[in-house]
Amino acid sequence: MLNGDPMNIDDSQKKFEELSTIWISDKKTMETEQDVRFQVINRMLTEVLGWPHTNIKTESHTESGYIDYLLSYKERNRLVIEAKRAQKILINTVNSRVSNYLIGGAALKSASDGIKQARNYCADTGVQFAGLTSGFEWIGFLAVRPDGKPPNIGKAIVFPDLNALKDNFALFYDLFSLEGILDHRYKVRINEAEGLQISQIEVLNSAVELSQIVLRSKSALAADLERVYRGFFSSMSGDNDPEMLAKCFVESKESREADLSLQKITQNLLNRIEVLSSGQATELQTQIRDAIETNRGEFVLIIGNKGAGKSTFIDRFFRLILDKPLRDRCVILRIDLADSNGDATKIVSWLTDKLRVTLEQELFQGSTPSYEELQGVFIKEYDRWRHGERKYLYENDKGNFKIQFGEWMAELATNKPDKYVPALLNHAVTARKLMPCLVFDNTDHFPQEFQESVFQFGQAIFRTTFSFIICPITDRTIWQLSKSGPLQSYETNALYLPVPSTKDVISKRINFIREKTTDEKDNARSYFLSKGIRLKVDDISAFARCIEDLLVNEDYIARMIGWLSNHDIRRSLHIAQRIIISPVIKIDDLVKLYLSGRHRPISKIRVEQALIQGDYTFFNIQQSDYILNLFAINPDTITTPLLKLSILQLLRDKEFAVNDPTRSYISVNDIFNYFEATSVQLTTIKKHLIDLLQFRLIEPYNPTDMDIYEEQQVRITHSGQIHWEFVFGRDHLTYMTSMSVVTPIRDNGVVSHIQQMMKTHLDINSWKEIAATFVEYLLQQDETFMTLPTVSTYDSQRRFRKELSTRWKHGFYRRA
DSSP, X not given: OOSSSOOOHHHHHHHHHHHHHHHHHHGGGOOSHHHHIIIIIHHIIIIISOOOGGGEEOSEXXXXXXXXXXXXXXXXXXXXXXXXXXXXXXXXXXXXXXXXXXXXXXXXXGXXXXXXXXXXXXXXXXXXXXXXXXXXXXXXXXXXXXXSOOGGGSEEEEEOSHHHHHHTHHHHHHHHSHHHHHTTHHHHHHHHHTTOOTTOOOOOBOSSOGGGOOBXXXXXXXXXXXHHHIIIIIOOOOTTOHHHHHHHSOOOHHHHHHHHXXXXXXXHHHHHHHHHTXXXXXXXXXXXXXXHHHOOOEXXXXXXXXXXXXXXXXXXXXXXXXXXXXXXXXXXXXXXXXXXXXXXXXXXXXXXXXXXXXXXXXXXXXXXXXXXXXXXXXXXHHHHHHHTTTHHHHHHOHHHHHHHHHXXXXXXXXXXXXXXXXXXXXXXXXXXXXXXXXXEETGGGSOXXXXXXXXXXXXXXXXXXXXXXXXXXXXXXXXXXXXXXXXXXXXXXXEEOOOOOHHHHHHHHHHHHHHHHTSOHHHHHHHHHHTTOOSOHHHHHHHHXXXXXXIISOHHXXXXXXXXXXXXXXXXXXXXXXXXXXXXXXXXXXXXHHHTTOOOOOOHHHHHHHHHHTTBSSOOGGGOSSOOOTTOOBTTBOOOTTHHHHHHHHHHHHHHHOSSGGGXXXXXXXXXXXXXXXXXXXXXXXXXXXXXXXXXXEEESSTTOOOOOTTOEEEEOHHHHHHHHHHHOTTOOHHHHHHHXXXXXXXXXXXXXXXXXXTSOOOHHHHHXXXXXXXXXXXHHHHHHOOOOSSGGGHHHHHHHHHHHIIIIIXXXXXX
16 A cells, blocks of 8 residues: 555564654753654654655644645645654643543643644644654644534543553554554554453354355265366366367467567567678677667566456467477577565566566576676676786786686676676577567556566666567556556557457357367377376267367356456456356266266256355355455454445445446545544454455455555445345345345354244245345344435445345245
8 A cells, every 4th residue: 555565563562662762862862843853753653653754844834824744645634743842841740650631621731722722723734633742751632523422522532651652553553653553553442441352252143154164075976077177177277188278278369460560579679680680790799789779679468357368378479389390499588577575666676687587597598607608698707808908917827818708707797797688688589599588477466666677677678779568568557657657758669469259268168178188089088188188088078078068068157257357367267167167066077977968957956056155065255265254344444344335335326326437446545535424443454355355346446455444445246236136136046045044143143043044944035034034134234334315326235125025035035
């Protein structure tokens, strides 16, 4: 969320302990307010509490006067600090412990003027929370109360000295740090000081406890079929099977155009080298040097959604699409950024070192380059030494000359890779007649700052070395970078790669399996054995037909998988795997039916059960990466179990109200404001937003920024829409019945009632009754914990609650 690495509480405490020793020893020398501000408060705010200097304004003028410190973040005022000199007594008590005092009470009589000043400044600047300090005494209080009460009857949290602060550092950090202010922890702490314990933990119970959810057993055939699926469907890579990669890639008009464009670019660049290679050796060096200065290769961006198969497309292009004569004249250098630690401040050195290792492997047959090979790389420098500065050493002691030159090359490779790597790249072009093709893969998995660093690193190579550079990037990221980033300064070629449908991806792989099963018997058997699959070819063929019927011929199931994955191919294949290999489906029985010539369609209910339960007897949240329990609440923040649905409803309203997808985002602050009016605490709203974001039911404006903070912009995803459909869709029963029995709830009477119903013979009507009981509980709890304002802004919230009641308590789900 913050620029760079945000300070954490442990680092802050360590820094405070280091500085407080200095402050205490120097206190007597601090005679004026300016002394205290310069020596203590400034350093406390920046070095201990994490406020950047650029976010602190001093002596800002308001109608009430000049503010000592106005702290802001993302163009919003956050905190006011009023400073007093060190010798000023603010607390009229000898109590040396942290305490909570009435703002208008006797203990803070000496602080009353300072508190009044800070309160006026807060009113002028729209800030709720303020601090009053002498550098050694710290007082935190709500200057503007949201509950309509006069500030004087509220409590202030008081640290009488630095020792009290040290003993209660977590409390101090929550009140005044940048992290704590942005997280509104001061509200939680003030509430606690005033007697509201919002962190009270309540015991929740479910009809089926987590310990009762166990793995289902699988037959030997089912386990073998799982191996078939993993071999052909789980992997996006063709590392071990280039043929599969070629035949299973889902081509589109755009991908074919991209193939052609990349091939033309490669041919054009290699032609430049070929034209230059016809002259004399001395002329060649001059011409190539000129070419490097004037013809600077190509920089290509492969644009597509996350999961569109950008990496697969590039891998397939160099392996299978690019003509072999051209491919043989390229040195392909693939740098996988997923292997980095994501530190933008260190990525340049990481890239340089990674490129050095990759170049040596490609240019020197995977081994360490010999002295003679390195001498060839640095022949120009070698000749300079021999004829220039070290001429007489070369003539009188050639052995020592070579040793010194070797040490120079070693120093370059080890300590100056930024000089060594360009030398290897230029050697590939000038001496080997090879074109360096650099692929910076998976860059789009990281924040914008990181991506910009990688982009600029590639541009630095591109501007100095004849090369072909490819950088896959998401469509949203390129849009952001083009508005404020290095893309504004550099020219690039851009090729778009659309996301293929889940149905097409799976269909391609099924056709590939069929193709292999129709080969000559020995060839087919040999192929599958090479992949560790020992099943009979007929079993594999029948398995492929089962998958086709389940995932390809049923449009609804393919759509459900695609939406749950947000059209990410890898995630789609994993979700499909969860369904296919779930014991709920009984894929081994289906295969046997196909082999016997019979066909039995699988109901949507069983498919949804397989999706939700996976390998377990009931839904297991600990083993689910794609399905979220929308009704689960935290035992330490009891709230309405409909809060997640309420958030999704708000985001649905926004999406349906606009035509431009880029305008369908809502700021987290607006979500806070919307639900704060319904009596829900901000900390609770934030926790539920985090759950929705982690399970990808909502997405941030910046796809790499996975934090929840006020300025963050979010919108509902396809996964969020399909979850909504699970609750309200007419043909969906399984999701609600599954959550009915595993959701921890507050009413033990409802738990017991559901458990009693589960002991009877469970038919579809019994499950509907269980779901109806659960929904009745949800609506009762919602009335207790959420109060919807009567204004029209909340009409859609009322409508979906009415629809929930109609569908489950009184509607078609209650009818047999």
